[in-house]
Amino acid sequence: MTIPVHPETDRRIDDLLARFPQKGSALLPALYLIQEERGWVSEESMEYVAGKIGLSPAFVSGVVSFYTMFHRRPVGRHHIQICRTLPCALRGADSLMAHARSRLGIRDGETRADGRYSLVSVECLGACDRAPFLQINDREHGPVDPAGLDDILRRLE
């Protein structure tokens, strides 16, 4: 059988299986490895990881859909996550989101057709002292006002 991941990822998943007292614990970190390689988690890779750990594909799919950080379809190269929860909302998260939407030409939850950007509002990121706060992939930014967002986007381009 051909595997839907790089042999190195496959090897790292084997390491995970040996690390935990019970194999099931390897699922979340294995999904992260797959997502790191591919950018998202496909049906095919869910079946693959289910087979590696000895779980049913339906179980794996149930886990993937429970957690917001696993992507079941490709997201933009720059995945922009704007916090919307109360402490950020009190400091202008709404207008930041409105600005991002019009600047990128996509709505909340969408990926741009050219695959460069996706935009999503998320719940409290545990950085309310830097409100309004956002993350682009694994980078943190805050406080960010609309002009600040323009600067950040310009640097990405």
Place this chain on the structure above:
Amino acid sequence: MAFEPLLTRNVGRPGSEAIDAYLASGGYQGLKRVLREFTPEKFVEEVKSSGLRGRGGAGFSTGMKWGFLPKGREKPRYLCVNADESEPGTFKDRLLIEKDPHLVLEGIIASAYAIECNLAFFYIRGEFHQGHRIFQKAVAEAHARGYLGRNILGSGFGLDIIMYRGAGAYICGEETALLESLEGKRGYPRIKPPFPALVGLYGCPTIINNVETLANVTLIAERGAAWYAAIGRPPKNTGPKLFCLSGHVKRPGVYEAPLGVPFLELLNEQAGGMAHPSRPLKAAVPGGSSMKILPASKCDVLLDFDSLAAAGTSLGSAGGIVMDTGTCIVGALLNLARFYAHESCGQCTPCREGTGWLVQILVRLERGDGRMEDVGLLADIAGRIEGNTVCPFGEAIAWPVDSYVKEFREEFEEHARRKACPLRAAAGR
């Protein structure tokens, strides 16, 4: 008030996260003392007598919790560090993880020694990429220097730590949901009892402690329970505490003070007061979004477990959210209701459905389509969720709804009467 920083003593020094900086400032001396001078049982007693209460939200005695572990050793014991920090308004554990990871790590090792555990898990929320990198490095440094591994500092005690990343689910901060998530499953809270001390991770005896709780254990290891128990408001509210302030405050941030510091002192003296001088304080939630709100008239309170309980709210995660007179309370509650509707794990009908109904009603009030009965309906739904769910998430939504409506009933009714948000109308928006 002058107070020697204890939990934040290294924060702000460049390179504070590196082990050499930590050692240079006297780090790991507490662990040495514990390994040399205490048996595990004795150190559990020491932590009990320090009065330390958990900093994750419930405020339960740490030493007592450790004491609930079964005596027998047929099964391994686990320590799970709760670094999920997802309660809106809370960002104190992040500070410790990123700026002084060894202060936390030293407490983890001393705690694992006390509960005789040889494998600990560090469950960190998936969004803390930076914190994960820093803590992982700290763990590697500690291994290299003999503070982790098979035979720590020649004591015969061994400990390994496995880092585990959450993946975006608020509920995984609830201790039994965290265990499910660590087992590679959906984060569905378990029915208690049995409590994790008896049946926890992989069915084995397990202790779950918050990051800040474990940093406090380091202080007790260093300077002893008697010294610790004199800080704060003894006998029941001892030790230093990290308080978060966010929202309409001039300098949002994490502030350290002894338990029992007056809220207004923290707000006005440490955090510089309100963000806009022309808009005074309207209300504050001292304990994180799941706790009850205090209108400004009731904000003259001391920040500790028992004072806040007496004031009708809770210290919770100490995630203080400050709102000025420009804030629409209905809009604020709608924001939170959306949060809880999004984060409900969906296992219990009252929580899953109730949070959705709350959002619908609040949307209509905010938009100007609300009816007078809606105000009573909000409290009614909250009352039906509270006490009828598997986990305390039910209370986490019922308490804010109940208290926002009770303290600001007039404002909710005005939305229904005027068929508009009075604040928005006043601002011409």
